[in-house]
Amino acid sequence: MKRIGLTGSIGSGKSTVARMLSQRGIPVLDADQVAREVSRDPQTLAEVSKAFGPEYITQEGLNRPKVAALVFQNPQARETLNSIIHPRVRARMLELEQNLNSPVVVQDIPLLFEGGLDHTMDATIVVDAPLEQRIERVMVRDGLTREQILARDHTQMPASEKRKRATFVIQNEASLERVEAQLEYILDELGWPFSEA
Known part of the structure; x- marks a missing residue:
């Protein structure tokens, strides 16, 4: 089974990319959802x-x-x-x-690099966007203050370091079509559609 790690800083649009992967029939395991469960x-x-x-x-x-x-x-x-x-x-x-009965799985893990879990992946994808754009998104989505968002962002590895460590980076500062195009390129590089062989 090919294992792909998906991560990104708060407000980067990681969930949007996870949804796009799911729509293609690629199983996505969400660490946040599992954390809520446990x-x-x-x-x-x-x-x-x-x-x-x-x-x-x-x-x-x-x-x-x-x-x-x-x-x-x-x-x-x-x-x-x-x-x-x-x-x-x-x-x-x-x-x-x-x-899972699948040749591939995507693990959506916010602290992928911080937890050293990137070493257990065949490839990693970082979703990124400019800080101000990320702050604005989270303020609208979660109703948090700028200070609360920055406090959370500062507990994570800097976005620049995540980009350096990633196999692939998706820039999510423009349209969804642009994100889709970048994701298509990455999946093509990884050999999608994946088969058991």
Whole structure:
């Protein structure tokens, strides 16, 4: 199975590219979605409660606004949370991957390079856009302030470093048609349509 890592900084348009890949029949495993799933696991919640206090969990799962406010300001707390969540996410992603009957899988992972997971991929795609454009998108999409977005962006590897490490880069500052064209080129380079051979 060919494994492709997809990543990008906040507001870059990574989800748009993931959707385009899915529309082509290419399976995409979303690490954020899996993280939300494992975050509802009682054992995970018990560990988070023990590490930070019961006010960081609710009946539905993590108290997301409270957890975000803590971890995006406190690197030690972020490291602790990641040490609880990330191993579970990786185990679940592997399980989902093994259940696929496909010659290729795309793993959509926000912290692909930060977690050293690029070394487990056959190729990596970074989606990128100018900072101001990314900030504007996230303000509209999530209702976050500029300061909140920058705080989150600063916890990640700089976009310039991601571009350097990537096998391929998709620039997402213009039209969707332009993004589609870049994606088509990348898939062609990777040998799509993929076959079992």
